[in-house]
Amino acid sequence: MDAPAQPDDSRFGLNRRITLPQPLMLDGGTSLDNVEIAYETYGTLNAERSNAVLVCHATSGDQFVASQHPITGKPGWWSRSVGPGKPIDTDRHFVVCANVLGSCMGSTGPASLASDGQPYALRFPVITIRDMVRAQIALLDLLGIERLHAVVGGSMGGMQALSLAAHWPGRVDRVMVIAATAAMPAQNIAFQEVGRQAIMADPNWQGGNYYGTGTAPDSGLAVARMAAHITYLSEESMHEKFGRRLQDRASKTFGFDADFQVESYLRHQGASFTGRFDANSYLYITKAMSYFDLAEDHGGRLAEVFAGTKSRFCLVSFDSDWLYPTRESRKIAHALNAAGAPVSFVELSAPYGHDSFLLDVPELDRVIAGFVG
């Protein structure tokens, strides 16, 4: 591997895509050929190649962490945290963010073409969080990054960070895990199953073979997104934001229109999601999350997973996050303590529920800046 540190290297920059030269072996026992990884890099890799920070995205996120989204036109999903002078400072760090395997923003997923020239659809193998990380490790190999300065992620991104630290312990110095878990709790599995059932109940899903038909299971995907979106917010933040306020009207309609602001907000969230996300990708990514159980091969003994780790860890939870509550982070902290790993753990107070990691929480900025350094 030879990775020039020059910023004019074609592997570096926005909107990159690379094909893995080797088949990607998967936890399910199969492998994938010609895996493409879509990614972006920000900042400059130093001569020692020691300043790389891998940012891992959440369920519906993508590689556009700090650049404009090509479909929505919105700023990058974490542009408040990644950029020059930001908590993850691209003046000093070389940030890599890749679209996860199974997603739909350029990395290989169910909508990609298989070797027969047809979309994989449900022929795409069911993947795991570790498989997602495998693909990113392969990308780091191609970029010449042997050891990350840090890996940082919230929600599903945090699970990837944990998986990387656990399974590739020699490849990262600092591990930052925000609003995540080491094993998906039953309630979250249940919510994810509702979303999958909503998609698969949509006749336009057609067993996953809707590509090229001119229709897609948009209704099902919208319902899935609506249900998930509720879980990302706190009851308090929904109350503050919407309460029982009516939408553009003085009184109730006594019909099935969206009377309340919260109803029309949710409908909008559902509908707009279908414009940028593939329903089959939603199935695969939520299934990977439902499968996530880092200590599965260790009889549930999480401390064993991290035995001998040389990484430093920082865990963050939010007091209003009921989807990945503080107790999930605490379990990880206890396991890391038992493994003798350096770990700091903080529960931040923020009103926005699980979504707090994406929103205006200045204390989070300070924790990130302090830990990533």
Add this chain to the structure above:
Amino acid sequence: MDAPAQPDDSRFGLNRRITLPQPLMLDGGTSLDNVEIAYETYGTLNAERSNAVLVCHATSGDQFVASQHPITGKPGWWSRSVGPGKPIDTDRHFVVCANVLGSCMGSTGPASLASDGQPYALRFPVITIRDMVRAQIALLDLLGIERLHAVVGGSMGGMQALSLAAHWPGRVDRVMVIAATAAMPAQNIAFQEVGRQAIMADPNWQGGNYYGTGTAPDSGLAVARMAAHITYLSEESMHEKFGRRLQDRASKTFGFDADFQVESYLRHQGASFTGRFDANSYLYITKAMSYFDLAEDHGGRLAEVFAGTKSRFCLVSFDSDWLYPTRESRKIAHALNAAGAPVSFVELSAPYGHDSFLLDVPELDRVIAGFVG
């Protein structure tokens, strides 16, 4: 009105149905003719007609509070609380339980025939919780019950109890409200909207006109039920009951079958619900709940709603209920205190979440028995 107290009165007993002689005026400004109310009574109305207890059912409940369900064959939904020697003792009390207006177990709802001989479907008017209670007050008139000894309800049943106490204050002595709210919070409106969207997204819904087509929006209704069901349980109870245990298999399938017990449990809940419930009824009933705001006409001042009430109140919440949490009951207690009404309020510790009011919580039995007397 003349209601003989004899148990052989044809108006009394199981599986009764009665047609209201007058049109039922509705909050939406319209009225309904020939409203039928399906109901059951248990026990004997005393000569003074002073021992009647109205039990109000929840969203998916029905009049079969203490008798076998005609479709599922299961015992009545509250047979643990209603019956001879039970907390609501039918040896001493005359219990009435009616299927709510808009439902589908015999009372008039969207599946009922309108005057043109066709099902109402979406021509059925959008109703409110108060409309449901209006129908029950009309039933009580026909049964010769001027004043209830008590009204008791959990969840949506509790909202009916509150509405009855607020709008017909002279007609009830004791009001027991379990796991309910005086105004539907935004988060619950949001979950209800997801359920409605799931139903309306099902092509078999056909704008509500699916009666007689041989199909029904079962997939949408099942998804709605699955999403709602999660909210009825606590995270702890789901963890205890299912954890991450696999369903009838030794390892993950790496497919989209139900790998986990919680997934197959939810699928079963969704599928079995479609066998006993009408999707349009689900729309109307959840809309009535979303609309519920007892102090709406009083600028949100709940104490005004109960000004001058002569009833005694008992409020119960459960510490694991995140759908109708204790703070909702506390608001009601404060309002009743401000109105000078006698009120007792207890938060019970039970692990089952919102569903606790239907499950084995001996302390609840004691509170009910103590209050209903």
